[in-house]
Amino acid sequence: MNDLFEKINNSFLDSNTVLILIHPNPDADCIASAFCMYNYLLKLGKKVDIFSYDKIPKEFNFIPLDNLIIHEIKKEINYDLFLLLDLNTVERSKINIDVPLNKTVIIDHHKIINENYPFFCKAFYIEKDSSSNCELIYRFLNEVNYNISPLEATAMLSGIVLDTENFTTPSTNQNSLKVASKLISKGANEKIIAKNLLKNKKIASLNFIGEIFEELNYCEELKCVWCALNQDILNKYKLSYHEVEGGIKNFLNKISDCNFGVLISDRDDGNIYFSLRTTKENFDVAKIANFFGGGGHKNASGFFIPGKLIKINNNWKISINNN
Numbered sequence: 001m002n003d004l005f006e007k008i009n010n011s012f013l014d015s016n017t018v019l020i021l022i023h024p025n026p027d028a029d030c031i032a033s034a035f036c037m038y039n040y041l042l043k044l045g046k047k048v049d050i051f052s053y054d055k056i057p058k059e060f061n062f063i064p065l066d067n068l069i070i071h072e073i074k075k076e077i078n079y080d081l082f083l084l085l086d087l088n089t090v091e092r093s094k095i096n097i098d099v100p101l102n103k104t105v106i107i108d109h110h111k112i113i114n115e116n117y118p119f120f121c122k123a124f125y126i127e128k129d130s131s132s133n134c135e136l137i138y139r140f141l142n143e144v145n146y147n148i149s150p151l152e153a154t155a156m157l158s159g160i161v162l163d164t165e166n167f168t169t170p171s172t173n174q175n176s177l178k179v180a181s182k183l184i185s186k187g188a189n190e191k192i193i194a195k196n197l198l199k200n201k202k203i204a205s206l207n208f209i210g211e212i213f214e215e216l217n218y219c220e221e222l223k224c225v226w227c228a229l230n231q232d233i234l235n236k237y238k239l240s241y242h243e244v245e246g247g248i249k250n251f252l253n254k255i256s257d258c259n260f261g262v263l264i265s266d267r268d269d270g271n272i273y274f275s276l277r278t279t280k281e282n283f284d285v286a287k288i289a290n291f292f293g294g295g296g297h298k299n300a301s302g303f304f305i306p307g308k309l310i311k312i313n314n315n316w317k318i319s320i321n322n323n
């Protein structure tokens with residue numbers, strides 16, 4: 001085993017209670033990572049909880065994780081170790097307790113916002129050019145000789161498939177394809193992924209996307225296209241944000257005659273979210289997101305600001321709340 005994996009594994013062995021942290025608006029990659037690491041830690045005899053700020057969307061029900069998730073930490077529970085998966089700062093998890101950095105282990109594939117940050121942690125395995133967090137989780141579990149089940153293999157493959165948008169993003173390379181093929185040989189079932197995550201669009205969501213794209217805006221100065229949505233329009237179609245975001249982002253990152261695309265969304269939690277996508281090799285949307293305190297990848301990133309998004313006379317307005 002290489003030194004880094006040994007260091008990470010030793011930090012597990014030295015702990016009795018572990019809290020796994022994932023990012024808000026959880027996706028296949030972080031959910032599958034949490035599921036597999038949860039099972040591995042359980043096998044080591046640890047007491048494990050998973051903290052998610054947001055609910056796990058229904059479409060991920062094929063990964064049996066939902067009743068393992070806690071949304072608020074009771075202050076009296078003390079964890080020996082905090083495991084960050086698919087995010088690289090504690091703040092991003094929106095957890096409600098203080099987490100000592102020297103008790104954290106990070107496994108992630110996002111760009112590091114603060115370069116010194118990971119060095120305060122117990123251990124970190126961050127590969128920002130990796131296709132997905134699940135690719136890293138697979139490598140770790142394989143290295144520690146964990147016996148990956150077909151369901152875990154399916155979960156990890158779903159993380160790779162969704163993060164690489166069906167193996168089309170620039171981070172898709174030999175390594176990610178190799179891991180995907182290993183997962184299939186471990187029993188990963190791509191039909192389950194297609195049924196639950198790829199071919200799951202409702203007619204209402206297509207109508208919704210039609211309305212959103214009818215008013216696609218172009219900003220000449222930045223050479224960017226943008227569109228916006230808020231709870232009112234979601235309610236009109238009886239859809240949740242999660243049911244539509246994939247569809248919209250999948251279009252935004254296929255536009256070739258602009259620098260980048262932006263989805264601006266008000267998700268009714270007091271924040272306005274900006275999701276940025278680009279197809280340009282020489283354009284880095286993570287830099288924009290970093291500037292506004294967010295994060296992500298060169299081709300896909302995001303940030304949020306407190307406020308509300310309102311539509312007045314067909315014009316979108318941002319109302320900032322100052323409290």
Ligand SMILES: [Mn+2]
Nearest residue numbers: 029086133163
């Ligand atoms: Mn990811």
